[in-house]
Amino acid sequence: MRPLPSVTGTVAVLDRADVDTDQIIPKQFLKRIERAGYGEFLFFDWMKDPAFELHATPDASILIAGRNFGCGSSREHAAWALEDRGFRAVLAPSFGDIFRQNAILSGLAPIVLQPEQLQQLKEAVTRRNELTVDLEHLRITHPDGLELAFPLDAHAQETLVHGLDDVARTLQREDEVAAFEASYLPRFDLSRV
Amino acid sequence: MTKTLFRKIWDRHVVVDGGADAPSLLWIDLHLVHEVTSPQAFEGLRTSGRRVRRTDLTVATMDHNVPTLDGPITDQLAKQQLDALRRNCEEFGVRLFATGSGREGIVHVIGPELGVTQPGMTIVCGDSHTSTHGAFGALAFGIGTSEVEHVLATQTLPQALPKTMQLEFRGDLPFGLSAKDMVLAAIGAIGVSGGVGHVIEYTGDAIRNLSMESRMTICNMSIEGGARAGLIAPDDTTRSYLEGRPAFVDSDWSDFHSDDGAEYDAVRVLDIADLKPQVTWGTNPGMVAPVDAVVPDPADFAAEERESVERALRYMDLTPGTPLQDVRIDRVFIGSCTNARIEDLRAAAEVVAGRRVADGVHAIVVPGSAQVKRQAEDEGLNEVFERAGFEWRRAGCSMCLGMNPDILAPGERCASTSNRNFEGRQGAGGRTHLLSPTMAAAAAIKGRFTDVRELA
Numbered sequence: 001m002r003p004l005p006s007v008t009g010t011v012a013v014l015d016r017a018d019v020d021t022d023q024i025i026p027k028q029f030l031k032r033i034e035r036a037g038y039g040e041f042l043f044f045d046w047m048k049d050p051a052f053e054l055h056a057t058p059d060a061s062i063l064i065a066g067r068n069f070g071c072g073s074s075r076e077h078a079a080w081a082l083e084d085r086g087f088r089a090v091l092a093p094s095f096g097d098i099f100r101q102n103a104i105l106s107g108l109a110p111i112v113l114q115p116e117q118l119q120q121l122k123e124a125v126t127r128r129n130e131l132t133v134d135l136e137h138l139r140i141t142h143p144d145g146l147e148l149a150f151p152l153d154a155h156a157q158e159t160l161v162h163g164l165d166d167v168a169r170t171l172q173r174e175d176e177v178a179a180f181e182a183s184y185l186p187r188f189d190l191s192r193v
Numbered sequence: 194m195t196k197t198l199f200r201k202i203w204d205r206h207v208v209v210d211g212g213a214d215a216p217s218l219l220w221i222d223l224h225l226v227h228e229v230t231s232p233q234a235f236e237g238l239r240t241s242g243r244r245v246r247r248t249d250l251t252v253a254t255m256d257h258n259v260p261t262l263d264g265p266i267t268d269q270l271a272k273q274q275l276d277a278l279r280r281n282c283e284e285f286g287v288r289l290f291a292t293g294s295g296r297e298g299i300v301h302v303i304g305p306e307l308g309v310t311q312p313g314m315t316i317v318c319g320d321s322h323t324s325t326h327g328a329f330g331a332l333a334f335g336i337g338t339s340e341v342e343h344v345l346a347t348q349t350l351p352q353a354l355p356k357t358m359q360l361e362f363r364g365d366l367p368f369g370l371s372a373k374d375m376v377l378a379a380i381g382a383i384g385v386s387g388g389v390g391h392v393i394e395y396t397g398d399a400i401r402n403l404s405m406e407s408r409m410t411i412c413n414m415s416i417e418g419g420a421r422a423g424l425i426a427p428d429d430t431t432r433s434y435l436e437g438r439p440a441f442v443d444s445d446w447s448d449f450h451s452d453d454g455a456e457y458d459a460v461r462v463l464d465i466a467d468l469k470p471q472v473t474w475g476t477n478p479g480m481v482a483p484v485d486a487v488v489p490d491p492a493d494f495a496a497e498e499r500e501s502v503e504r505a506l507r508y509m510d511l512t513p514g515t516p517l518q519d520v521r522i523d524r525v526f527i528g529s530c531t532n533a534r535i536e537d538l539r540a541a542a543e544v545v546a547g548r549r550v551a552d553g554v555h556a557i558v559v560p561g562s563a564q565v566k567r568q569a570e571d572e573g574l575n576e577v578f579e580r581a582g583f584e585w586r587r588a589g590c591s592m593c594l595g596m597n598p599d600i601l602a603p604g605e606r607c608a609s610t611s612n613r614n615f616e617g618r619q620g621a622g623g624r625t626h627l628l629s630p631t632m633a634a635a636a637a638i639k640g641r642f643t644d645v646r647e648l649a
C-alpha cells in the first residue's frame with residue numbers, strides 16, 4: 001500500500017447523506033477478480049448525469065461528503081474505485097463502519113469532521129479550491145490560512161502514513177496468537193458435514 | 194461487574210487487548226467466504242506466500258453470482274469468479290459447498306443450517322449481512338476484502354471496541370405481522386445511520402416469542418440501521434433449532450445473556466402493539482411507512498432531510514399524497530438472506546394458495562439454499578407457488594442484488610422481501626419496495642400494495 005503522509009489537491013464536494021456503496025460502485029463491476037482498475041466505474045450511474053457534482057472537479061484528490069458516507073454493502077471495491085480515481089482522503093461527518101475500515105486498508109483516508117468544520121472547508125474551497133490533509137500531524141490546511149485539527153486513532157494513522165500491511169503487523173504478534181489458539185476450542189465440527 | 198452479552202463475547206475473544214483507544218486483536222471462530230469478495234484476498238495470500246491458518250474454521254459457498262434458472266452459466270465474468278473460488282478453495286484447502294453439492298445457498302442461510310453458527314462465537318464474512326448470525330447470540334459482522342485476507346492468514350482481526358445499543362420491542366406483535374415489519378419499523382425509527390458504531394442487542398418479549406428464522410430476519414437488517422452487528426441472546430428456541438444440525442457441538446451457553454443492570458451506551462424502545470405492515474417508499478430502508486399510509490411530502494421533513502426525500506421520490510416516481518395501496522407493481526421477488534428460509538416460504542405460500550398472480554405481474558420465488566428448496570418441495574410449496582403463477586427458482590442471492598441475470602428493467606417497480614432499496618440495487622433504474630414475505634405475496638395477487646390481513 002502506498003504511504004500517505006499527506007495529500008494536497010483539489011476538492012470535490014458531494015453534499016448528500018447516506019451515499020451507499022452500491023452507488024459508489026454498482027454490482028456489475030464486482031465480478032472482476034483483480035484489485036485495480038475500478039476507477040472508471042466510480043459512481044457509474046450518477047456519472048451519466050451531466051449535472052452530477054463530481055464532473056466539476058475531475059482532478060480532485062479530496063472528497064467532502066455527507067453523513068454516513070459508504071453505508072450499505074461491505075464491497076471494498078468502493079474504496080478501491082475512489083482510490084483508483086485519484087482520491088486520497090474523504091472528509092465527512094460520519095462513515096459506514098465497514099467502508100471506513102476498507103478505506104484505511106486501501107490507502108484512502110476517511111476523516112471525520114464536525115458539520116460546522118465541513119461547512120468552513122466548503123466555503124474556503126469556493127474561494128480557492130485547494131486543501132492539504134496532513135495525516136502525520138492530523139491537520140487540514142487551506143492556503144487562506146484556515147487550519148483544522150482532526151482525530152484519527154493511532155493504529156489507523158500508522159497504517160495510512162506508512163502504508164503498512166496489517167497482516168504483517170498481526171503476524172508479529174504470533175506468540176500471543178499461538179498462545180490464545182492453543183487454549184481455544186473450535187465451537188463446531190465441520191468434519192461431520 | 195455486570196456485562197452485556199456483547200461484552201462477554203468480546204472479552205472471550207481478545208487475543209491482544211488494545212484498550213479503549215486502539216483496536217484489539219480478536220480471535221475469529223468462523224469465517225464464511227463467497228465468490229465475490231474473496232478472489233483478491235486469496236491472491237494476496239498467494240503473492241505474500243501465506244496460507245490459510247485454520248481451514249477447519251473456514252467455510253465457502255457460491256451464492257451472489259449463481260444463475261437461478263436451470264442450465265449452464267452463460268455470464269463469462271461470473272463463471273470466471275466462480276471458477277476462481279473453486280480453484281482457491283482447492284489450493285488453500287478450504288471446504289467449499291459448491292453449486293450442485295446440495296448444501297449450497299446464501300452464505301447466511303447455510304451457516305445456521307449446517308450448524309456452524311453457535312451462540313457466543315465471533316463470525317465474520319466479506320458481506321455486510323453477516324449480522325444475520327447474531328440471531329444465535331454470536332458476534333457476527335461484515336468485513337471488507339483486505340480483512341478477509343487478514344482473517345484467512347491469521348484467524349484474527351483488529352477491531353475497535355464498538356458501542357452497544359439496546360433496542361427493546363415493547364408489546365405483542367399484532368396478528369398477521371412478522372419480524373420484517375418489526376425490523377423495518379425499527380430502522381424507520383432509528384434511521385439508517387442510527388446504529389453506526391454500535392452493536393444492537395434486541396430484547397423484549399416479542400423477540401423471545403420469535404422463531405429462529407424470524408430472529409435472523411431482524412438481525413440481518415441491523416446493518417441497514419448502520420449497526421456493526423445485531424444480537425439476540427440464545428434460549429430454548431435457539432437450542433431446538435441447532436440440536437441435530439450436522440456441525441453442531443454442544444457447549445455451555447448459560448452465560449450468554451446480558452446481566453441484569455448491564456449498561457448499554459444507548460437504549461431505544463419501540464412499541465409494536467399497534468404496528469401495521471410496513472412498506473418502504475424511498476431509496477433507503479429507513480424510508481418506510483405503514484401500508485395504509487400515503488407517500489410522504491418532502492415539506493413535512495426536517496430541512497436537512499428534504500433534499501434526499503425529494504431525490505428519492507423522483508427516483509421512485511412517486512407523488513406525495515398517493516396512498517401506498519394505489520401503487521401498482523410489475524415484479525415480485527421472494528428471496529434473499531433476509532426472507533428466504535423455510536418459514537418465510539411457508540408463510541408466503543399460505544397467502545398465495547388457491548389464488549393467482551395479478552395480470553402483468555412477474556413473480557419469482559428464490560429459496561435461500563438448496564436445502565430450503567428441497568424441504569419446500571417436500572412440503573409441496575413449489576406447486577402452490579407455481580399454480581398461482583410464480584416462478585420457482587434455484588437457490589442464490591438472485592434479484593437481491595442482481596449480479597446474476599435476475600434484474601429489473603429500468604423503471605420497473607418491484608415488491609421485494611430483500612433488504613436494500615438503494616437506487617439501482619435490483620437493476621439500473623429499477624424501483625424496489627421492501628416488505629415481508631406475506632406482504633409480497635399479497636402484492637403479487639393484487640398487483641399493488643395491500644394489507645395482507647385484508648386479503649379475505
Ligand code: SF4
Nearest residue numbers: 322529530590593594
Ligand atoms: S441475499 Fe442479498 S444481502 Fe444477502 S448475501 Fe446475498 S446479495 Fe447479500
